Amino acid sequence: MAGELILVVEDNQMNAKLLRDVLGSRGYEVAESTTAEEGLEITRSRNPALVLMDIQLPGMNGIEALRELKKDPSTQSIPVIAVTASVMPMERNEVLEAGFDGYQTKPISVKELMAEVRRLLDGGSEPEGGSR
Ligand code: MN
Numbered sequence: 078m079a080g081e082l083i084l085v086v087e088d089n090q091m092n093a094k095l096l097r098d099v100l101g102s103r104g105y106e107v108a109e110s111t112t113a114e115e116g117l118e119i120t121r122s123r124n125p126a127l128v129l130m131d132i133q134l135p136g137m138n139g140i141e142a143l144r145e146l147k148k149d150p151s152t153q154s155i156p157v158i159a160v161t162a163s164v165m166p167m168e169r170n171e172v173l174e175a176g177f178d179g180y181q182t183k184p185i186s187v188k189e190l191m192a193e194v195r196r197l198l199d200g201g202s203e204p205e206g207g208s209r
Contacts, residue, residue: 081125082108084127088131088133113137117142120146130159132161133161140159156198158181158194159175160183161182162182179197
């Protein structure tokens with residue numbers, strides 16, 4: 078569904094531009110932040126439909142930010158996709174166990190990213206209908 082607000086938290090300019098262009102070209106409204114701290118503020122003030130969260134950020138990292146969002150009743154239902162550079166196996170486990178709703182690795186595959194965005198925003202073309 079076009080027009081929904083997606084927050085991109087990403088400190089790398091090239092990745093931020095890619096995500097902005099891809100999402101914008103498909104009709105989504107895009108908000109951006111280069112730090113987790115600002116990303117948390119924007120999430121609370123603008124209530125995005127989805128957050129794309131870089132893990133490696135200056136200051137607070139994406140996993141810490143995810144934990145903040147998931148313990149706050151006003152933001153815990155917002156799906157969050159981790160976007161991270163190729164990671165060590167232990168770090169990948171940490172990312173998944175932290176409770177992210179999706180996981181994308183850089184370099185971003187536009188096709189895989191958009192499939193995951195649609196899965197989370199359109200809520201279950203899957204037969205089991207959203208059981209997690
Ligand atoms: Mn980064």
